[in-house]
Amino acid sequence: MELSSSNLLTVLTLASGSERNFEQQNAEGQLKKWEVSPGYHYLLQEIYLKTEVPLQIRWLAIICFKNGIDKYWRSSRQYAISKDEKVQIRARVFYLLHEQNNQLTVQNAHSVSKIARFDFPSEWPTLFDDIAKHLDEFVFKSNDHISTNNLLIILNRIIKNVSMVRIGRARHAMQSKAPIIVTILIKLYQKFFSNWTQNLDLSSMELCYLCLKNLRRIIPEGFEQPHKNQDVSEFLGTTVDHLQLLINEHDKYSSDLLERYVKCYSKLYVTIINNNPTSFVLLPSSQKILTTFLSLLEQRAEYIYNSSEENDFWEILALKGFIILKKIMAYIYRKGAITLKQRNDKVEVNHAINKLTTDFFTADLIQRLCDLVINWYLRLKPSDLEGWLLEPEEWVNEELSTSWEYQIRPCAENFYQDIIRYFSDSLTDFIINKISNGLVQNDSVDRILMKDAILCTFQLSSSTISNNVNFDNLLHEVFIPEGIKNDLVENKILKRRICLIIGEWVSVQCSRESRVDIYKLLLNFLQPSNPINDKVVKIASIQTLRSVVDDWDFNKHDFQPFLNEFVRLLLNLLNEMKLTESKLYIFNTLAVLIERCNPLVDYQTLIDILVIIPKYWESSSVSNEPIIKNSLLRVLKSLTISLNENSPETHSISIPLISSCCSESSDLHSLLSEDGFDLWLALLKYCPQSQLGNEQIMKLFELIPNGLMNSTEILPTILSILRSYSLYAPELFSNKTSLELFAVLAGYLPKMRDDVFSIFVSLLDILLLENSSNESFINNFLTSGLFNAMVNYVFDESQSIVLCTKIYLVLSRLAKSSPEVFFKILEIASIDVNKFFKIWLEYYNNNGNPRNKKVNLMALLALVSYGIPKNISVALEISAEVVKRTFFFLEEINENNDGSCDAYNSDFTYEDIDDYAYLDPDIKPHGERIRYRQLLEKMDPVYKTNLKEFLKETMIQLKTQLSGSDFDQLMSLNDTYTLDRLQALS
Structure with missing residues (x-):
């Protein structure tokens, strides 16, 4: 058609x-x-x-x-x-200004703003001039409300889209036109504001709001220094008067639209502060704006405290007030630090800071702010107490997950942390006195709530006042006695607060002896027999327990007497809690506890935890809760690690879960595969020697290719699993699957991150130690392109020399084991051998430890020994340098008769085999460590060959295989030092 x-x-x-x-x-x-x-x-x-x-x-x-x-x-x-079509379209974009259908107008605005985003200013330089012309007409045509409305909607979308541009001329071009647009918008705003406030005209009110909405966007984005533009400066002064009017007359004008006005004013101020705080402070109206929000916080504090409405208008304004004050305080604290786009000179910055500190943030005001926050905004509200009583789990989970920017009490807590940090000199003594004098008797709910608010300041001040208080004394004299009181049901409020204080302070200041008393206190809080220990207290205790156990200074031996009791209580709490989030806290705490207390958790306790996993995995109530399944996988991983040689106890559960989570065809893959791969790695590492050859574990290997190709975000884990299999079942790397795996690795190698590269090197080091004489493996290694990729890596001058030496280290394994095969591979792969060996010798000294140098030297000597009799020219060319470097190396180290020395027992290619866990004498080596050690002892020539004797044998072999003249020619290539050393060697 x-x-x-x-x-x-x-x-x-x-x-x-x-x-x-x-x-x-x-x-x-x-x-x-x-x-x-x-x-x-x-x-x-x-x-x-x-x-x-x-x-x-x-x-x-x-x-x-x-x-x-x-x-x-x-x-x-x-x-x-x-x-041409674009020109025709642009010519008609403002033809629809009279449209009465709002939805069509909005869609048209989206389209026009997209065109503006692409074409302004290069193809559409008159965009803002055209809009200004239409707007100017509307200033005098008061009856054309529809066209005015539609153009303001379009303009709003244009400003939003163009202001998002960070590269190119569009943003700068908009800023050059902003004064024209702003002047007209201000006139329209004033006209409509006067109309609707005098006549309560809803149409004018809507149009005025659209003007304000546009101004809210274009002033911060269109003016780098708003305080220097008179129209903008005067308008911002007007907005404060209007804001105060609407706040004072809120009940008279009460409507959703009016509340949107007030929020729009506050957004305007916040955006200006974000973009250029110096300019905001230097506005003539800045102090009036700050005073307005401060007054709002003070005058509406009681109303906000007693309000139970969600998204309460006054609470939202209070949030904006705290955010504005918070940003201005940060500006003072950071001495006016500004971003590159803000070109305020130092004089202006100093003037702005001086203006704030002398005219607004006085010492009296700072203390007044602290009192205000403590008395009203840190206290639990009546609605909080109702939520705690009726739905404790829901309430505490919301508390733990709420963002401070959207709830008044978390926002006040965040604000308090800033004010105590920024003004610590003038507030530390004030707060300490407040805490000392404020711990009154628990004879009423109001007093308990006030005490809780005061203790909250102590919790939030940990990083600031820690040098001025003794936490251990307060713990024993105040917190523990307060925590064990059971005379009032309301004491649960203080029990929760004590948990929060401990969680905050334990990493800042807490002695080893105090930690033991904390364990006893938390056990008390978790006891089911005490009715005051409700779900809120228990969840707070669980969270605190996790913080204490996961702390750097945690001592598992001090914790051991309480360990089994904590585990028993946590398992019992799983039945008590109904919500997914609550169970999640328990599982996460169990996982951390098992990990940090390894190996002190006894076998039966670990099995008790293990048996609950299938129940919660299959339970209908959590079958659609992948977050629980993630947590269960982490618990199972911790159990596998702690059970160590007994880890086969987990296999009947772990292997099916790994298969399900790590298979791309599974519905669980997208959400659970990362934790599934972590569990799989733990299963392989901790698998004992008795389980070698387990068919189910071997079958899992089939899932590796998809994981390697498609789970690149967790590539270190996937490669670690491959490395574990190289020790667990090296025969798996001689089949077609390994050809596919090597091809993928060849593609990854040029751009591998350092963390992935180190695992790759240790994997290849293990495989070449095991398989250098395995024809199938060598064919896969060559055919896959991996060998060529490794050679190209060392040929690439942009690659790190240190990393290139690791490639040579790995290739040394093959060269030492089978020099004949190595030279054939170089020939088949069409490698420039002269360049290859030149770089090898050039990079040799960048090896980081004696062990790696010996591996290189043995390989080079083997290649020289084989290559010279076969008339391979490069072998003859490098021989003198290789022999000389061998003698240098022998002067550095002191091998025993077997060829070993202490210097070879560290800095393994498999770097993380000696991670921190093995520094703990309580922890037995896991199966993978045993397998790696056995491999080195059995197959690594570093420990079995005396290098001096190896060199001697090499020279004898060459003398035997070469004619007298050829051998003399070989010797003539050496310098005096080398000849003297060779003479001594014989």
Whole structure:
């Protein structure tokens, strides 16, 4: 069908039908074909501009038009809209200003703003001039509210889109036009504000809000220094007066729209502060703005405290007030530190800071703010107590997950932490006195709530006042006695607070003896027999227990007497808690506890934890809760590690879960595969020698190729699993699967991150130690392209020399084991051998330890010994240098007769085999460590070959195989030092 206006209208009519049928599908297909045809988008615009066309057809036309702008407006796109068609479209973008359907207006605004984003200023330099012309007309045409409304909606979208541009001329060009637009918007704003406040005219109120919304965007984005523009500066002064008017007359003008006004003013101030705090402070109205929000926080404190409404208007304003004050305090504290785009000179910054510190943030005001926060905003509200009583789990979980920017008490806590940090000199003594004098008797709920608020300041001040208080004394004299009181049900409020204090202070200041008393206190809080220990107290105790156990200074031997009791209580609590989040805290705490107390958790306790995992995995209540399954996998991993040689106890559970989570065809893969791979790695590492050859574990290997190719975000874990298999079942690397794996690794190698590279090197080091004489393995190694990739890596001058030496280290294993095969591989792979050996010798001294140097030297000597009799020229060329470096090395180290020495027993290629866990004498070596040690002892020539004797044998072999003249020629290549050493050697 030919594209024309009438044909397009017909097809749009069919496509917009309410019933799904064959004709509608054909129409949609035709629209899809036409969208790449010249003139299509111009005709779409023509149709939606016609008000006589039915609304549903215009709606579909504008949606197709908007989507087409996204896809085809950029000139670099295939089937891009032509330049001429763009000109025609831009010429009509303001034709729809009289549109009465708001949804069409919004869609049109999206389309126009997209065009502006692409074309302004290069193709559409008059954009803001055109808008200013229309707006200027509306200043004097008060009755054309529809056109005014529509243009303001379009302008808002344009400003939003253009201000997002960070590269190019668009943002700067908008800033050059901003004064024109802002001047007109301010006139419109003042006109409409006067109308609606005097006459309560809803239409004027809506238009005024749209003006404000535009100004809220363009002032911060269009002016780098708003305080230097008179119109902007005067307007911001006006907004404060209007804000105060609307706050004072809130009940008179009460409406959602009015509340949006007030929020818009506060957003304007916050954005200016974010963009340029210096400019904000230097505004004549800045102190008035700060005073307004401070007064709001003080005057509405009691109302906000007693309010139980969500998204309460006054609470939202209070949040903005705290955020504004918080940002201004940070500005003072950081001495006016500014971003690159803010070009305030030092004089202005100093003037702004001086203005704040002398005129606003006085010592009296800072203490007043502290009192205000403590008395009203840190206290638990009546609605909090009601939530605690009726739905304790829901309440505490919300407390633990709430973002401080959206809830008043968390925001106040965050604000308090800033004020005590920024003004510590003037507040430390004030707060300590407040704490000392405020711990009154628990004879009423109000007193308990006030005490809780005061203790909250102690919790939040840990990093600031720790040098001025003795936490251990307070723990024994105040917190523990307070925690064991059971005379009032309301004491649970203080029990929770004590948990929060301990969780905050234990990593800052807490003695080893005090930690033992904390364990006893937490056990008390978790006892089911005490009715005051409700769910909130127990969840707080669980969270605190995790913090204490996971702390750097945790001593597992001190904790051991309490260990089994804590585990028993945690397992019992799983039955008591109903919500997923609550169970999650328990599982996460169990996982940390098992890990940090390894190996002190006794066998039966570990088995008791293990047996609950299938129940909660399969439980219908959590079958659709992957977050619980993630946590269960982490617990299972910790159990596997702690059981160590008994880890096969977990296999019947672990192996099916690994198979399910790590298989790409599984529904669980996307959410659980990362923890599944971690569990798989632990299972392999801690698998004892008795379980070598387990068919189920071997079968899991089939999942590796997909994981290696598609789970690149956890590539270190996948490669570690491969490395574990290289020790667990090296025969798996001689089949077709290994060919696929090596090909993938060859592709990754050029751009490997350092953490992945170290695992890759240790994997290849192990495999080449085991398989250098395995023909199938060598064929896979070469055919996959991995050998060539490794050689190309060392040839690439942009790669790190240290990393290149590790490649040579790995290749040394193959060269030492089979020099004949090595030279053949170099020949088959068409490697430039002269360049290869030149770089090898050049990089040799960058090896970081004696062990690696010996591996290199033995390989080079083996290649020389084989290559010279075979007339391989490069072997002869490098021989003198190799022998000389061997003698240098022998002077550095002192091998025993077997060829070993202490210097070879550290800095293994498998770097993390000696991680921190093995520094703990309580922890037995895991299966993988045993396997690696056995491999080195059995197959690594570093420990079995005396290098001096190896060199001697090499020279004897060469003398035997070469004629007298050839050997003399070989000797003539050596310098005097080497010849003397060779003479001594014989």
